[in-house]
Each structure stands twice: as C-alpha cells, then as structure tokens.
Amino acid sequence: xxxxxxxAPPNPHxxxxxxxxxxxxxxxxxxHRLALxxxxxxxxxxxxxxxxxxxxxxxxxAAVTACxxxxxxxxxxxAQNFLxxxxxxxxxxxxxxxxxPALIGAFVGAPVLAxxxxxxxxxxxxxxxxxxxxxxxxxxxxxxxxxxxxxxxFSVLFSWYxxxxxxxxxxxxxxxxxxxxxxxxxALPAWTLAAFAIGALAGILIRRxxxxxxxxxxVWVGLAVLTGAYLxxxxxxxxxxxxxxxxxxxxxxxxxxxRGGKPASLDMxxxxxxxxxxxxxxxxxxxxxxxxPAGFGxxxxxxxxxxxxxxxxxxxxSRFWPFQWIExxxxxxxxxLLIATTVWRVRRRAT
Amino acid sequence: MNIIEARGLGKCYGGSxxxxxxxxxxxxxxxxxxxxxNGAGKTTxxxxxxxxxxxxxxxxxxxxxxxxxxxxxxxxxxxxxxxxPLYKNLSAADMLHMTRNLNRRFDDGYARARLDELGIPxxxxxxxxxxxxxxxxxxxxxxxxxxxxxxxxEPMAMLDPLARHDFMAAVMTAVADHGVSVLLSSHVLAxxxxxxxxxxxxxxxxxxxxxxxxxxxxxxxxxxxxxxDADRYAERLNVVHARRGEAQAHLLVRMNxxxxxxxxxxxAHPVSLEELALAYLREPxxxxxxxxxxxxxxxxxxxx
Numbered sequence: 001x002x003x004x005x006x007x008a009p010p011n012p013h014x015x016x017x018x019x020x021x022x023x024x025x026x027x028x029x030x031x032h033r034l035a036l037x038x039x040x041x042x043x044x045x046x047x048x049x050x051x052x053x054x055x056x057x058x059x060x061x062a063a064v065t066a067c068x069x070x071x072x073x074x075x076x077x078x079a080q081n082f083l084x085x086x087x088x089x090x091x092x093x094x095x096x097x098x099x100x101p102a103l104i105g106a107f108v109g110a111p112v113l114a115x116x117x118x119x120x121x122x123x124x125x126x127x128x129x130x131x132x133x134x135x136x137x138x139x140x141x142x143x144x145x146x147x148x149x150x151x152x153x154f155s156v157l158f159s160w161y162x163x164x165x166x167x168x169x170x171x172x173x174x175x176x177x178x179x180x181x182x183x184x185x186x187a188l189p190a191w192t193l194a195a196f197a198i199g200a201l202a203g204i205l206i207r208r209x210x211x212x213x214x215x216x217x218x219v220w221v222g223l224a225v226l227t228g229a230y231l232x233x234x235x236x237x238x239x240x241x242x243x244x245x246x247x248x249x250x251x252x253x254x255x256x257x258x259r260g261g262k263p264a265s266l267d268m269x270x271x272x273x274x275x276x277x278x279x280x281x282x283x284x285x286x287x288x289x290x291x292x293p294a295g296f297g298x299x300x301x302x303x304x305x306x307x308x309x310x311x312x313x314x315x316x317x318s319r320f321w322p323f324q325w326i327e328x329x330x331x332x333x334x335x336x337l338l339i340a341t342t343v344w345r346v347r348r349r350a351t
Numbered sequence: 352m353n354i355i356e357a358r359g360l361g362k363c364y365g366g367s368x369x370x371x372x373x374x375x376x377x378x379x380x381x382x383x384x385x386x387x388x389n390g391a392g393k394t395t396x397x398x399x400x401x402x403x404x405x406x407x408x409x410x411x412x413x414x415x416x417x418x419x420x421x422x423x424x425x426x427x428x429x430x431x432x433x434x435x436p437l438y439k440n441l442s443a444a445d446m447l448h449m450t451r452n453l454n455r456r457f458d459d460g461y462a463r464a465r466l467d468e469l470g471i472p473x474x475x476x477x478x479x480x481x482x483x484x485x486x487x488x489x490x491x492x493x494x495x496x497x498x499x500x501x502x503x504x505e506p507m508a509m510l511d512p513l514a515r516h517d518f519m520a521a522v523m524t525a526v527a528d529h530g531v532s533v534l535l536s537s538h539v540l541a542x543x544x545x546x547x548x549x550x551x552x553x554x555x556x557x558x559x560x561x562x563x564x565x566x567x568x569x570x571x572x573x574x575x576x577x578x579x580d581a582d583r584y585a586e587r588l589n590v591v592h593a594r595r596g597e598a599q600a601h602l603l604v605r606m607n608x609x610x611x612x613x614x615x616x617x618x619a620h621p622v623s624l625e626e627l628a629l630a631y632l633r634e635p636x637x638x639x640x641x642x643x644x645x646x647x648x649x650x651x652x653x654x655x
Contacts, residue, residue, distance in 0.1 A: 016422045016423055016426060016455075018422065019453070019454075019455065023452040023453065024452070024453075026448065026449075026452055027449050027452055027453065030441070030445060030448075030449065031438065031441075119436060119438075119439070120432065120434060120436035121436045121437065121438055122436075123403060123430070123432035123436055124432065124436050124437060124438075124489075125453075126402075126403060127401050127402070127403065127425060127428070127429075127430040127432075128425065128450065128453035128454055129422075129425050129426045129453060129454035129455050129496075130425075130452075130453040130454070131422060131425060135453075348405070
C-alpha cells in the first residue's frame, strides 16, 4: 500500500459526511431531461388545445352571461342552446384527458428505475460514492415534483376551460362526475403523482421497461375506475330525496321507487300499471301500450298517486371541494407510501 | 489490513446457493485473480463485495473492516461490472461529469488525458464507442476515482488480444503508481497468470484454493514415479490430483513444507499455475485455503 491510500487505518465506525444533494441535480437533469420534455409535451399539447378551443367557448358563453333578465325563460333557453352546442365536445375532451396521468405514470414513472435494470446501469450507479438510497431519492423527488406541479397548472387551465359549462347549468353533468371531478382541483395533480409513484414501484419490481409500463397503466386504470365507482360516492354519507327532481348538478348514486318503505320490484310496478296498459321497462323508463288512455300523462305521477315514492340517493355538488381534499389527501398518502416502498426496495434489494 | 474479508459468506438465489461457506482474508496490495468456471459464483462474490447484493449468510467486509456497501466502502472501491454498463445515450464527457459528481474524489485531468491518449472522443456517446473503447472508458472512470480497491468483473471478455494488453497495462500502471489493490475475475486463468500475485479459485459456489501465487506454487509439486508405488505413497501425501499411466504415475501433491523429502525413486517437478488450478478444479473435494485470519481447515482431503 502506498502512502496515498493509507494515512491511518480507517475506523470501521467512522461515518463519512454524505456528498451534497446538489451533486445529483446535474445527474438527474442530464438523465431525465428527455422525460421532462415528455412531461411538457404531454401537458403542453392538450393545454394548447384547451386554450385554442377554450377561447371561443368563453366567447360563446359571454352571450349567456350577458342575457338579461337573468333566470328568465329566454335566458334559460340561451343557456340551454349554449350547452347543446358545446357540452358534448367538452365532455369528449375531458374523456380523452383522463389518459394524462396514466401516460405520465407509464412513460415517466415506470422507466426511471426499470431502464437502469434493463441496461444493467444500476451496477454503475449503485457503486458510486453517492450511495443508492440517496441516488434514488434524488431522482424520484424532482421528477415527482415536476409532474405534480405540471398537473396542478393543467388542472387550473382545465377548470377555466370547463367553467362556462358549470356557469350555464352543467348540462347533465355533475362536477362530481368521474371524468370531470378528477381533472379539476387537487385531484389531477394527486392522480398524476399517484400514477408516477405506481410507475416507479412497478419499475423496480418488474425491472423491465415495457412490462412495467403496461403494469402501471393497468394498476392506475383499475384504481381510478374503482375509486370513481365505489369509493368517491361514499366519502361522505349520501343524501336522499323523495322529490321527483333531484338537483341537476348532483351526483346521483341510486334512484328507485319504493312503497310502504320497501324498494319496489319491477313486477310490483308492472302490476300497478297494468290497468292503464303501461309497461315499465326499468323503474324509470315506461312504454305506453294500446290500452293506455289518451292523455294518460306521466306514469310517475300515476305511481305516486298509488302509494309509490321515488327516492334518489345523491351527493350534492356543494361537496366538490371537501371531496377534492379527501381524494387529494389519500392519494398523496398513497403516493408517498409507494415512493417510500420504492426507496426501501432499492435499499434492500439484492441483485 | 485485509482488503476483503469474508466469513461464512453465502448467497442463495431462489433456493440454490450461488456461493456458500466462503471464508477469505485477502491482504491489501495484491492483484487478485478470482478464477473459476462459468457459474462458479465469481460475479456473486464480487456483487457481495461491492455491496450490490446482500449476503444470505455470513458477513463480508472490505478496506479493513468496512461493511460492504457502506459509505466508506463505496467511496474507496471502484467497480467495473460485467459488460461494463454505461449510459449509452451519454457522451464520454457526460459520463466523466456524472462520475465526478457522484464521488468525493475524481481526477478529471487524469481521465481526460487518458481518453485523449486512447483516442476516445469526449463528444461521442458511450453507445457508439467500440467494445474496446467502451471498456476503456469504464476503466478510466473507475481509475479516476482513485480507489483503494479496483474490482473488475470479467473485464476482458469484450476485448481483442491487443486491447486486453492495453487494458491490463492500464491496470498495472495504476497498481504501480497509486498502490491500488485489484480484484479481477475471469474464467480464463491464462489471462491473469502474468499479472496476478494472489489467486482465489472458485468452483461450484465454494472457494477451493486461495493464496499468494508464489506460496501456492512453492507448496505444490508434481511427483513422478512408478505406478506400482503410487497407491502406497498416496496414503502418506496430500495428493490433490493423480494421473496414472501404465508404468508411471504423476501425483500433484501439496507439500507440508519445501523441505519435505521426496520418496526414493520419485522425481519432483515444480508446477505451473494453470496446471495447479486445473488440478484443483478437477477435484472438487480438494481445497487449499491458507490465511491467518481464519480457521485453518483440515489438510486437503486425500483424493485419488
């Protein structure tokens, strides 16, 4: 051993001061600038589209807001015409935008670690002086922040884009409806962060880029669908109304007829309707028969007169923000848990 | 100080042991050849030593007692993995920059001068370098870290004979100039015979022979004599491997000392390193494991 390497026998308990984090900044930037460009593209292209189509939408909406006297039949018609013309296109756009978090998870989150395994470069990276645990954190944290911030900015833009639809009465769509709720407020950044975290964990568990991407898509879609269908409607106890018309902007969970406090079966309803020759196809859709008296009117009124009550279980639109915070919170907690698990796997991992 | 010290080290992958009961104490300042057939556990042992893998059993420390994979260990060990993985889309200059950022010490001037000398353009991406240049770049990055221990896993697999020579010359220069200890693996002993002064022979997951090359050569002899007497002598000697002809028998014997008398009527010849390694590899039961920092095993099994 020469003098250079052996000034004193190293103390096994001596701890070296870790290398400063900023050393990793250049590394993370140099390695992931393409991924960051991808993030800009994934959010930027739809953002440009939202701006281009949002301006005429707001222009058209100006006619609705300018209508006086507000609330008059004429103005309601103006609003309805506006919705008829635009709501379909807006909802299709919103449907397509659902893909954004999934794309971020698959194309940004999954390859971060999976590519290191696929190419074997983890054996270079993890044997440098920086240490693999901090190396992983220094890569995941800036990327997670970047995708979350980009998604937050995008959700502001989408809210602006969607504002005229809400202002004009919302059409048939509630702000709590699945494809709208998760593009606004804190839900979009939270879902995007969750997708990124799912991708990162899938990357280290699967260690191959393409399978990890598909796994990320599958898990994210599963989580989003289950949340929209089963979880979100139950963030708070739902409300029930027996009024025939539930608020138009509410998220309807369940609608049905009951008699004597018990849910009415289709058979019961059909028996009641037989004298007037009307057939109930579902509890809401009816078909008049040849024996139905002319000018029979609304079968629902007939049923109400025969002891039926209509009950609608729903979440009012006013719960939009509480629900946003609930969803944002648990998704944030889940994302942090997934990222912590990823870091732990890197730390623990044996080749 | 031991550059690597393993006690009862074992690594199990999905129920099968890639390495087991590995006990080693390699002193600092050597060029260590880790030799064994494919699948003998060489890469596993190296991964454990550099902290990429965690042991299933036993312990391994490096650089005089540092746990493998600890901060101090990472700091003092430069590892060039098999197939020399580098980021293909990064240029040589970027790889230099990255390695400098990720380590406490990095001799940028040395690295640039060496790449210049090798004719490796700084702007070319690692993916576009030839196999030889790629390996040289990986070695340059490792050497520029000024490690105490350089670990190379099958470093010459991708190189043609001329590039192998250049590669080993660079390693040996670092040994001479900076006193770096080197641990390099290969399944071809001939590659390392000229440079290594310490040999670790691995076979089916266990260490079969370990020691300084000079000691190993000095303690083994080939005895040639009458085949009729062979069995009689074999009982008294530590025979590693026996080769018998019609009339003559060749016994590769581990001597208990250089002065051990040769039986009457027999001739003793020195043994070459390759001959020695092959003899041990042919006899999985034989083992020669010196080392003061560990329990000396029973003298090698008598095998014929």
